[in-house]
Amino acid sequence: MYQRILVTTDGTKLSKKAVGHALELAKLCGCQLVALKVVPRYPQSYFEGGIALAAEDISRIEAHWAHEGQMVVDAIAKLGAKKGVQVKPLTVRGDVVSDAVLATVDKLGCDLVIMASHGRRGIKRLLLGSETQQVLTHSEVPVLVLK
Structure with missing residues (x-):
């Protein structure tokens, strides 16, 4: 199914959850994981x-x-x-971050991106932005978002 999955991390508890899912999916698919x-x-x-x-x-x-x-x-x-x-x-x-993620996806030929999202809303989202939303909007490959 997938040949190369990219998982983004910042070392936080939430991104570690995404890493765990990415490792399991890469194992099931028998593919390479880019951390x-x-x-x-x-x-x-x-x-x-x-x-x-x-x-x-x-x-x-x-x-x-x-x-x-x-x-x-x-x-x-x-x-x-x-x-x-x-x-x-x-x-x-x-x-x-989103630009770097998308450039890496293109450069390495990744066919899935896995990211975590805090799911912020309202003023927090406006002030803090959402790198995940930018990747979702501009990615040409599927993006799996974990909360």
Whole structure:
């Protein structure tokens, strides 16, 4: 059915639920699972009244975030190995999570995306946005959303 499933994670309890479902589905299908963590770039806005950081400090912070992200997806790969699922752990840098997810789907030829959603409504949704909604709206492959 599926050849390559992409699951997004941010390491939270909710995204771990999505990872668990993705591992089980990949095992049932006998396909590869891509575990994706989108790592943000350090915001460099000088209009917030904060002190600008030195380039070395920004590089150090971004490297730390990338390392933490890699640890999250590596843990999924280890869990997949225990379950007999081939997992490709992947971190990508991006300012907009949904854009990074969609670009990765296209680049790797994934045929299903699995994501978690908090299911926010009203003002919280307006203020916080929904990366899952953006992926649902713009994806050319099926998207499975778990709550």
